[in-house]
Every structure is written in C-alpha cells, then in structure tokens.
Amino acid sequence: MTGIAVLGTGRIGRMHAENIAAHPRARLAGVYDIHTAAAAEVAAKLDVPQFDSVEAVLASPDVDAVLIATSTATHADLLEQAVAAGKAILCEKPIDLSLDRVNACAATIAGTSLPIMLGFVRRFDTGHAGVRQAVESGTIGDLHQVVITSRDPGMAPDAYIEASGGIFRDMTIHDFDMARFILGEDVTEVTATGSRLVDPALMERCDDYDTVSVVLKTASGKQAIISNSRRAVYGYDQRVEAFGSAGMAISENHTLDHVRIHGADFTDRATPLKNFFIERYADAFAAEISAFVDAIEEGKPVPVGFEDGRQALLLAEAAIRSAAEGRTVPTSEIG
Amino acid sequence: MTGIAVLGTGRIGRMHAENIAAHPRARLAGVYDIHTAAAAEVAAKLDVPQFDSVEAVLASPDVDAVLIATSTATHADLLEQAVAAGKAILCEKPIDLSLDRVNACAATIAGTSLPIMLGFVRRFDTGHAGVRQAVESGTIGDLHQVVITSRDPGMAPDAYIEASGGIFRDMTIHDFDMARFILGEDVTEVTATGSRLVDPALMERCDDYDTVSVVLKTASGKQAIISNSRRAVYGYDQRVEAFGSAGMAISENHTLDHVRIHGADFTDRATPLKNFFIERYADAFAAEISAFVDAIEEGKPVPVGFEDGRQALLLAEAAIRSAAEGRTVPTSEIG
Amino acid sequence: MTGIAVLGTGRIGRMHAENIAAHPRARLAGVYDIHTAAAAEVAAKLDVPQFDSVEAVLASPDVDAVLIATSTATHADLLEQAVAAGKAILCEKPIDLSLDRVNACAATIAGTSLPIMLGFVRRFDTGHAGVRQAVESGTIGDLHQVVITSRDPGMAPDAYIEASGGIFRDMTIHDFDMARFILGEDVTEVTATGSRLVDPALMERCDDYDTVSVVLKTASGKQAIISNSRRAVYGYDQRVEAFGSAGMAISENHTLDHVRIHGADFTDRATPLKNFFIERYADAFAAEISAFVDAIEEGKPVPVGFEDGRQALLLAEAAIRSAAEGRTVPTSEIG
Amino acid sequence: MTGIAVLGTGRIGRMHAENIAAHPRARLAGVYDIHTAAAAEVAAKLDVPQFDSVEAVLASPDVDAVLIATSTATHADLLEQAVAAGKAILCEKPIDLSLDRVNACAATIAGTSLPIMLGFVRRFDTGHAGVRQAVESGTIGDLHQVVITSRDPGMAPDAYIEASGGIFRDMTIHDFDMARFILGEDVTEVTATGSRLVDPALMERCDDYDTVSVVLKTASGKQAIISNSRRAVYGYDQRVEAFGSAGMAISENHTLDHVRIHGADFTDRATPLKNFFIERYADAFAAEISAFVDAIEEGKPVPVGFEDGRQALLLAEAAIRSAAEGRTVPTSEIG
Known part of the structure; x- marks a missing residue:
C-alpha cells in the first residue's frame, strides 16, 4: 500500500483524499492545509493524521508520495521540496501561472527519477x-x-x-x-x-x-x-x-x-x-490515482508528466x- | 459502523463483500461459505475473519446483520436462523423456489421487527x-x-x-x-x-x-x-x-x-x-448496501422486503x- | 402512365389523390365520393374529372385501377365490382369488419389475376x-x-x-x-x-x-x-x-x-x-403507390394482398x- | 403558376428542373444548356421545351424566371442579362469566383426590383x-x-x-x-x-x-x-x-x-x-423553389439575396x- 499525503484540502484536495482513502492499493497517509481547520475536518472524517507543516509531511516515513492540491502559486515550490525529499508527486494543474517559473522548476528537478505526474484528469x-x-x-x-x-x-x-x-x-x-x-x-x-x-x-x-x-x-x-x-x-x-x-x-x-x-x-x-468536474470525472479521478500508484509501485512511466x-x-x-x-x-x- | 457478515462467497457474495468493505458506513464483519477455500480467499483478500459455521456467524457480537448469498435452497432456513439470532437480513432472491416454503417462512418469522430486505437490486x-x-x-x-x-x-x-x-x-x-x-x-x-x-x-x-x-x-x-x-x-x-x-x-x-x-x-x-449484472448494476449494488445500512442504523423501512x-x-x-x-x-x- | 381513380375523398382519399397526381408513373384519372361536394373540391384542386357514380368510374376506359378509400362498410362491395370491371385495386384496410364478409368476398373474386393490393402502408x-x-x-x-x-x-x-x-x-x-x-x-x-x-x-x-x-x-x-x-x-x-x-x-x-x-x-x-400517419408515413404512402404501379405495369406481385x-x-x-x-x-x- | 426556365442541366440543374416540374405552384418553362444533348435529355424526360439559346429563353413570354445552374464563370453575365430581360432569378452559388466581378455585377443591376435569390439551399x-x-x-x-x-x-x-x-x-x-x-x-x-x-x-x-x-x-x-x-x-x-x-x-x-x-x-x-447534398438537402431544395415562387408571386422579400x-x-x-x-x-x- 502506497502512503500518499494530500497537501491542500479545498474542494479538490478533499475529493482526492477520499479517493485515496477508498483506493484498494493506496493509503491516505495524512493531510495538510495552511488552513488548519479545513485539514482537521478532513483528517477527522477520514480518520487519518493531520500534519502541521509541509516539512512534517515530507519528513514522515509513512509518506511515499504527495498529492499537491494547494493554491497554484505554491505548486512549483512544493514540487521542488517534494523532489528534494524523495517523494513521488501528483500535482494539480497548472504547475505555475508563469512559464519562466515552470522552466526554472524543470531545471531544479532535472535528472530526478521520481514519478512526477500532472493532474490532467x-x-x-x-x-x-x-x-x-x-x-x-x-x-x-x-x-x-x-x-x-x-x-x-x-x-x-x-x-x-x-x-x-x-x-x-x-x-x-x-x-x-x-x-x-x-x-x-x-x-x-x-x-x-x-x-x-x-x-x-x-x-x-x-x-x-x-x-x-x-x-x-x-x-x-x-x-x-x-x-x-x-x-x-x-x-x-x-x-x-x-x-x-x-x-x-x-x-x-x-x-x-x-x-x-x-x-x-x-x-x-x-x-x-x-x-x-467532480461528478463528471469521478471515475477518471479514481483512475488517475490508480495510474499514480502503478507508476510508484510498478515503476510504470507516468501517463502524463x-x-x-x-x-x-x-x-x-x-x-x-x-x-x-x-x-x-x-x-x-x-x- | 454496521457490521455485516456475508454468507456465501460465490460470484455475487464476493461482490457484496467487497462493496460492504468499501462502504463508508458499513464494516465487513467476516465471511462464511460451506466451501471453506472460497471463503478463505475472500477473507484473506479483504483482511476480515472467516467464520467456520453459520452458528459462529450468528453468535458473533461483531455481526449486526447478515447478507445471504448462498445457494437458493438454503435461503429460507438461514433467514429463519438469522431472525432467531436477532440479526438484520439482506437476502438474495428468491427466498425459495417453493411458494409453500416461502409462506411457511413468513409464518415462522411473523412479528419480527428486524429489517429484512430482499436483493432486488x-x-x-x-x-x-x-x-x-x-x-x-x-x-x-x-x-x-x-x-x-x-x-x-x-x-x-x-x-x-x-x-x-x-x-x-x-x-x-x-x-x-x-x-x-x-x-x-x-x-x-x-x-x-x-x-x-x-x-x-x-x-x-x-x-x-x-x-x-x-x-x-x-x-x-x-x-x-x-x-x-x-x-x-x-x-x-x-x-x-x-x-x-x-x-x-x-x-x-x-x-x-x-x-x-x-x-x-x-x-x-x-x-x-x-x-x-455485476457491471451493469455496480452502482445499484452499492446503493442497495446503503439502503440496508439506512434501515439498520436509522430505522428506515426497507425499500424492498x-x-x-x-x-x-x-x-x-x-x-x-x-x-x-x-x-x-x-x-x-x-x- | 397508369390511370388511377380514387373512390372516397375523405382525409386519406384526398392524400392518395394528391400522391397519385404527383407520381411520375401514375395519372389521377378522376375522383368519386358519395359526398359530391367533397369530391368536387378535390377534382377542382387537382384539375381532374369528378365521376358521378361508381359505375361511371368502372366504365371509364381512362381508369386502369381504383384506389378504394371509402367508408369500411363499402370496401368489399366495391372490391367485387372493380374485379368484375377488370380494374386493378388498391384497397384501404380493413376489407370489412366481418370475417365472414371477407371470406365471401374472397370466394367471389377467386381466380382473378388482377392486382389486388391492401393498404397496409x-x-x-x-x-x-x-x-x-x-x-x-x-x-x-x-x-x-x-x-x-x-x-x-x-x-x-x-x-x-x-x-x-x-x-x-x-x-x-x-x-x-x-x-x-x-x-x-x-x-x-x-x-x-x-x-x-x-x-x-x-x-x-x-x-x-x-x-x-x-x-x-x-x-x-x-x-x-x-x-x-x-x-x-x-x-x-x-x-x-x-x-x-x-x-x-x-x-x-x-x-x-x-x-x-x-x-x-x-x-x-x-x-x-x-x-x-399522414405526416409520419408520407414517404411510405408515396412508395405504396409506386408498388401498386409496379404491380400493374410490370406484372410484379403485389407486396401485400x-x-x-x-x-x-x-x-x-x-x-x-x-x-x-x-x-x-x-x-x-x-x- | 410561375414559369421557370432552367439554365444549365448538369447534375444540380437537372435536379432543380425536376423539382420545378413537380412543384404545385411552379411550371418548368423549359431548359437550356450549351451541351445540347444534356438539355435534350432533360427536356424529353420532363416533356418541356428545350431552348436553343439564352436569348431565346429570355425572350420567351412563357418564362417568368430563370434558375441559373450553369458553370460558375457564366453566372454573373447571365444574371445581368436576365435582369435586363426583366426575369426573376434564382442563381446557384457563387455569383463569381472574383469579388471584383461580383461588385461590378452589383453595380450593373443596382436599382432593380426583380427578385434575385441566391441558392444557399x-x-x-x-x-x-x-x-x-x-x-x-x-x-x-x-x-x-x-x-x-x-x-x-x-x-x-x-x-x-x-x-x-x-x-x-x-x-x-x-x-x-x-x-x-x-x-x-x-x-x-x-x-x-x-x-x-x-x-x-x-x-x-x-x-x-x-x-x-x-x-x-x-x-x-x-x-x-x-x-x-x-x-x-x-x-x-x-x-x-x-x-x-x-x-x-x-x-x-x-x-x-x-x-x-x-x-x-x-x-x-x-x-x-x-x-x-442532393439526398441530404432534397426537402430543402424543394423548399427553396417554394420560397422563390413566394417572392415572385406574392412579392415577399427573397430570404437570401x-x-x-x-x-x-x-x-x-x-x-x-x-x-x-x-x-x-x-x-x-x-x-
């Protein structure tokens, strides 16, 4: 069972957390949100740990991978931190609003063999x-x-x-x-x-x-x-x-x-x-988690990177x- | 969480067991089948107890309800036993091939207030x-x-x-x-x-x-x-x-x-x-479990009895x- | 061009008259209705003769065939008369409300080789x-x-x-x-x-x-x-x-x-x-006339007899x- | 009945000729094509006169209107000639391949009150x-x-x-x-x-x-x-x-x-x-002729000019x- 932590517990992060919790081959390793009350609610409902910082998430040995569903401006930073921490990543689109920042991020993470998947559901x-x-x-x-x-x-x-x-x-x-x-x-x-x-x-x-x-x-x-x-x-x-x-x-x-x-x-x-999208692509969101787990557990290439x-x-x-x-x-x- | 045991782990029993295991308000309390190997496989896969007799199922305090998915000839007997043991029941159709046997069963269980639901999915x-x-x-x-x-x-x-x-x-x-x-x-x-x-x-x-x-x-x-x-x-x-x-x-x-x-x-x-039916009525089978749980937990009438x-x-x-x-x-x- | 007279100029007879008039291989030889005013209107509109009796229709050398669209009670009689006069027939359903009358009609016309077609459009x-x-x-x-x-x-x-x-x-x-x-x-x-x-x-x-x-x-x-x-x-x-x-x-x-x-x-x-039916089966009514003309001109069997x-x-x-x-x-x- | 002559008896001209012949309020006044054999065949089939020149068409008192279905290069010339002859016009698209020629044509016919309709079927x-x-x-x-x-x-x-x-x-x-x-x-x-x-x-x-x-x-x-x-x-x-x-x-x-x-x-x-298009827009081609006849007979504006x-x-x-x-x-x- 791959342990996945969810960063960001807004509407889409909450949905991902539920999907991970229900997934037969994944384990919801915990949730984090800068809005601690929102994260607390999801953690309580799904009976999983609430992390109190990104650092705590990335330091946890229970966390094999992170799903980044925070606000767009934080995506690239979190992605770089997660790569540095050796975690697999499923990142919601877009990586950043600025192509320059995306290019810089690409340079920073160049050479990593970690699965990095984009959420084009x-x-x-x-x-x-x-x-x-x-x-x-x-x-x-x-x-x-x-x-x-x-x-x-x-x-x-x-x-x-x-x-x-x-x-x-x-x-x-x-x-x-x-x-x-x-x-x-x-x-x-x-x-x-x-x-x-x-x-x-x-x-x-x-x-x-x-x-x-x-x-x-x-x-x-x-x-x-x-x-x-x-x-x-x-x-x-x-x-x-x-x-x-x-x-x-x-x-x-x-x-x-x-x-x-x-x-x-x-x-x-x-x-x-x-x-x-949450109703229309419900099955697709679940299949997305499966593809992410496949990439992590079986070393398959991520279908969208x-x-x-x-x-x-x-x-x-x-x-x-x-x-x-x-x-x-x-x-x-x-x- | 309502604990439901599944009796009979053939194709349809196995599917019900998986649905119960994945249900947010139900708990798979265990499985039983006269073919012990079949039951063992399901128990292992879903990480739940395997019961070694119907009596053990009905005696278990972990079991609030039973789902009867055994062969048709055993349905009426099991239904009567489960009522006697005070368990809620979700029974696959038909109750029996003989209308006389069904009428006799009706007489036997007359007066029970336990939720007894039929699996017309x-x-x-x-x-x-x-x-x-x-x-x-x-x-x-x-x-x-x-x-x-x-x-x-x-x-x-x-x-x-x-x-x-x-x-x-x-x-x-x-x-x-x-x-x-x-x-x-x-x-x-x-x-x-x-x-x-x-x-x-x-x-x-x-x-x-x-x-x-x-x-x-x-x-x-x-x-x-x-x-x-x-x-x-x-x-x-x-x-x-x-x-x-x-x-x-x-x-x-x-x-x-x-x-x-x-x-x-x-x-x-x-x-x-x-x-x-397993593909076509997949959502319906999950909704059936929800209706059964509603009947047990909230005392709602069973939608099909x-x-x-x-x-x-x-x-x-x-x-x-x-x-x-x-x-x-x-x-x-x-x- | 096959000359077809229409007997009966109610709603369906009028439609048939128009279809025959527009048909490339048929000619509307005239119309007849016991309600002379109704027939007169159709005759005037389509610029064809109005007959003043069934006998006149059947005696006319311009008339190769009749389309019977009168009231049901007259169908069998008209059908027998038309056979006697050697005219091809396209008869609206039913032949009669009485099976006995239909059987009698069948006996009367037995042996004819004239095309007799039923209007099951x-x-x-x-x-x-x-x-x-x-x-x-x-x-x-x-x-x-x-x-x-x-x-x-x-x-x-x-x-x-x-x-x-x-x-x-x-x-x-x-x-x-x-x-x-x-x-x-x-x-x-x-x-x-x-x-x-x-x-x-x-x-x-x-x-x-x-x-x-x-x-x-x-x-x-x-x-x-x-x-x-x-x-x-x-x-x-x-x-x-x-x-x-x-x-x-x-x-x-x-x-x-x-x-x-x-x-x-x-x-x-x-x-x-x-x-x-007039809108829904408009093309079918036109195709029915074609099949009738085929039976008359080319000696093809009537598709529905x-x-x-x-x-x-x-x-x-x-x-x-x-x-x-x-x-x-x-x-x-x-x- | 409006008399309409068809200029050009290629595939589309032939279809128009048939539609006009079958139209309850139009009369096919004749056909013309520079390929006389093609025009002869249509004239014979539909039992209408074959004109031997455009001039003959435009001079005929039987011709109220012309339908221009000749090759594109001739459209604008024919349109100008028809306007000069006082005939209503239904012209297949395009008026010409050159916008300059179309503009010149517009200037030439400016002020006419004749119905000039374009065949955007x-x-x-x-x-x-x-x-x-x-x-x-x-x-x-x-x-x-x-x-x-x-x-x-x-x-x-x-x-x-x-x-x-x-x-x-x-x-x-x-x-x-x-x-x-x-x-x-x-x-x-x-x-x-x-x-x-x-x-x-x-x-x-x-x-x-x-x-x-x-x-x-x-x-x-x-x-x-x-x-x-x-x-x-x-x-x-x-x-x-x-x-x-x-x-x-x-x-x-x-x-x-x-x-x-x-x-x-x-x-x-x-x-x-x-x-x-001939099958797909069969009803539309017939409706187009109706609209053209309406414009001529009832003075309605042409729906596409x-x-x-x-x-x-x-x-x-x-x-x-x-x-x-x-x-x-x-x-x-x-x-």
Missing part, C-alpha cells in the same frame, strides 16, 4: 481515452481534425477568476492537454480569439475573456479546434471528437442517468448533464499572445 | 428508479402501460439452468419485481407464453423456456409487458418504459463508455453494452401455470 | 422495412421476438370510434400486419388483454378497449408483442423491434426535424414526433375472443 | 432553420458561439477541384453563409487555417487545402467556428450548433432511415448518413488571405 476518462484509442489503433485512420467542446456550467466566484491567470491558463489548459493527448504530435501553431459575452464587466476588469475559440496546428497539418465558455446553463459540456481518413470518433456528454422522457410539450428529453504540464502552459501563453495580437503564433516563439 | 438503479420517479411525481400522469425488456447476454452453465427453478422463478422474477415497483399496484392477472429458441435441447430436458413474453394486469387495468431471452448476443439488454396519460419515460441501456464511432462501413456505432420477494415468486408461479395452460391466471388462484 | 416505411430486411438478410440471425409499439397521438372523434369495429379491428390490425410482415411465418396463437384507461365511459359504451397488449406466437415459437394506446400525448409513437439469435434491429420514431435543444431546465430535448388483409382481420377476431375469454386463442379456431 | 433545411429559429425566438438566449461541421463524403473529380476557385470559395462558402444566417450580425474578423491531408499532391498542384478550420467574429464578439474536410468516409457530415446564454441547439446529421442495429460485434449502429452571395464570397477572400498570411483578417480590409 480528463486523460483518464474512458470516453476521451476511447477517442484516443480509436486514433492509436487506426480505427479512424490518419488523424485530420480534433474538435473539443468544453464549457463550464457556471462562472466561478469572482475572486477565483481574478486569480486564475486568465481563461487560457486556467480553463483552456485542460483542452490544450486533451488536444495534445489526441493529436499525438507537437503543436506548432496557435491561433486564438476571445470575447467578453458572459460577464463583460468582470472580464474587462481582469483583462480576460469568458468565451474563446482556439485553433491548433501540428507540423504535419493536423488541426485541433477548441471552444470554451465560462457558463453553459445546461450543464458541464465536455465533448471530444476526432476525425480521420477512415472515420470519426466522438466522446459524448454524460447525463445523470439514462432516463429519457416524452411529454405533451417536449419529445425525448434526457436527464441533466452531470453537473461539474511534468513536460505535459509545461507544454500545456506554453500553448496557453501562445494563445494569450495570439488573441492579443490577432495573428497565428508559432509555438517556437514562446518556449 | 434493479430497484436501486438510478435509471429504473428515475422511471418510477416519473410515475410517482405525476410527470407522466396516470400510468397505463409498463414495458420491460430484459435479456441476458448469454446462457448460464447447464447446471445452473437445471437448478434454477425455471426461467420465470430465476430470471423473470426480477422483472416481476420491477413491474410491481413501477406499477405501484397489485397485479391481479398473469398471462405468459414461452418458447424454446436459444437452446431447445436443454429447455426440453428442463421442461423450461428460454424466450418468454408475459403480460400482467392490475385491478384498475394497468398493464405490464415483459420480454425475456436467455441470450442476447449484443449484451445485457435492460430497459424499462412507463407510458401514461401525460407522457412516457424510458430507462435506456448502458454502454461501456460514451464513445460513438463512424466509419466507412457503419454510422454512429456505440461501444458495447455493459456486459452483465420479504413480502416483495413472496409476491414476485407468486407471479412466477402464476406465469408457469399460464404458460402451461394457455390461459390468463388470476393471482388469487395462486396464493 | 407501414410495410412501405423505410425504417420498418429495414427491420424486415435485417431479418431476411440474416443480419440478426434466427428471429425470436418482435416488439411493436403503436400509439395514436389522440382519440379519434367518438363517432369514428363507435363505428370502427373496435380497437383490434381498427387500430391493432396495422400491427397484426406488421407482426406478420416481420415474423415471416403464420401466427398460430393469439393472447390479448384490454383496458379502459384513456376514455372509460366511451369504451364502456362501445364495449371496447383503448389500451391493449397482445402476444402472438408462431408454430416454431417466435413471439410478437404489440402494445397499443388510443392516446399518446407526446405524439404518434411508432416503433418496431426485432430480436434474434445474432442481434436486434429497431425502427425508431421520427421527429419533425433533427434539432436537439439543451436549456437550463432540460437536456438534449428533441423536436416533436411527426404528428400522425387480399389474403394479408384477411389474415390481419382473423388475428383481430382471435384477439377479441382472447381478451373476452381470458385465454390464448389458436388461430385455427377462427378461420 | 442549407438555409431551407428544417434542422438548420430550426437552430436559427432557436436563436431568433430567444430559446437559447443571447448567441455566443456557432459551431459548423461540414465534410463532404468524398473528393470531387480533379477537374472540378482545379476549377473550383479553392475550398474557401467552393465549399466553405456554404458555411460562411450558414454562419451569417445563424449569427444574424455582420462578421468583422476572419481567421483561417488550411492543411493538405486528404490529397496532398492535388492540393499542392492547386495551391489549395482539403482540410480547413475557420473562426469568424462579429463586432459584438460572437464567434463562429467552421471545420471542413473534402472527404469524410462515413458520409456527408452536416451539423450546425448554436450556443447562447440560455442554452444550445444542434441540428444533427440525417441517416438514410431510422433503423438501429445491435450485433455481437457492435452496439446500436445506425444506418448510413444520407450520401450527399445577391448581397448574401457577395458577403459569403467576401468572407472566402478574407479566409484565403488569413490562411496565407497567418493572421486574423478584418473584413473591412477586403470589401
């Missing part, structure tokens, strides 16, 4: 992974286009948006990683455009967009289209489509159950979409520049 | 429960017809079929309970017909059918139609439709994931159906007679 | 025909079960219902024919049950049902299940499912268009079903008796 | 029009994003591709018009990218692309995304999605019929997509420039 969704499998297995032939639709059910709190680093770094970053996952080839060009349609005042204040379209292109000419919105009133819209020389594969949305209703005023209506996190951030930087300057930005320009 | 499926909810809430108005499609992915082993008590008692019994669940009113008439189409030789030998159609009717004229096959090559086909004065609700099949593929030779093809088990068996008896005699059988004739 | 629907094709081609292997769902969008006027001969002769008759079409084998047993749920008072007055379930069985054990309602508030529900040893084929409902809408209060809602009309009525008689007596009725008992 | 599809209706009626709130998927089932002949003016002018032009139809607001920015993936050698020779992605933006920030491929092996892929503040509407693909099949090796497989044709071509020009220069092109730069 959507790769572990059976539907999206099924699309990739349709590409890899040749079922749809040579890949030509990828179409990713990703819309959140509603705006996050203003404070979250203001600290998020902008939609490309905070939200589209998942889709950048998904595009890379399906494309299987480096992106060489990024073209992005953004609008302020959901909450223009907030977006103006943050110099950000709430509605974006992005087109990525690889050296061989493969294209990926991403559309994002901060608010889809009908729920969390998560679709991935791959189109190739021999066919097309689509990973469709998930509804709460499989009931369809017909009434006098409507026909063939489905139940609501699963509400947000530090460099994937860096590349996704690099695409976000390119998108920001593209949207600002109204031109296609070669990724070679960025990093 | 499909009631806990969110889709089928959603159909019932559409009926109860009035969404589809007054209920007129229920249509249940229930086809197994493949024939069970010959030995299982030969000991099953026939398709109506073994397979349709789940659909009888589902019909009762959706109808919300007692069935008064049963008309059934059966054919030998999948494996005529085996069916001849067992004097049984592998393909049946059943029509149930209530006093107010509501109708339920059930169609069953022992083998659907395309997978486990589980659909429930309710039709009423204000609309229709359908609980559709579940596929392994939500990927759809289009190719040169086919259009819009889904991934396979979930294979069989002994009398539901008796009624489903009574409908099976009526169906057997109807198919044999080519006439509609009033349930009042049976019991 | 659903056989010409590409979806339902696709299911039959999946059976005939072996795609789904040996056929085991057929499931037919057929629900009208709303009650017809009381007068229509009162004169209809009852739901089995008027409505289920289409499903009896569809079952025969898919089964490809004679039905030997009929079991039917009926309820008064939509309009109990009217049904009581007519000694009829508005909600029925029927199970048919062939000599080899194939089963067909039919469910009918006189009123589905969500529209005209027309589905056909065939299940066999190698798979299943389903002909699904048709919506008005292919738009799906997601909103804050609902998910993935389709546009309404096509309202009723007099005997099909007689057999469907025979099943209706058996269903009436089964529902009344609560037993399975062998078709050999009826005729 | 997809506007008449009930599904796509249903999406626009969902926007206009407010069902999906304020529009934010439009996503158009448009993939041909296979490459056209090399000669066609070589003369087409490139994918943006020939194929995407339909999607530019569809985007304008749904957006309901002028496009101000065009960003396009293209690849050579289907037939790189031919594309190289033509200096063209076979796979493109385009993002359009309006002054208010609405976005439209278009993805095109010259070859989708699974059929003619035609989908339109509109996303807004109150929901989403999708116009889905059309299959040949509504049969779904489940087998041992696949689950829930639909029949093929309708093959190409000359300026719509010009605007779509202008977007094509902008896309060509954007793809070539790797930057967002303001439409103000073009025209």
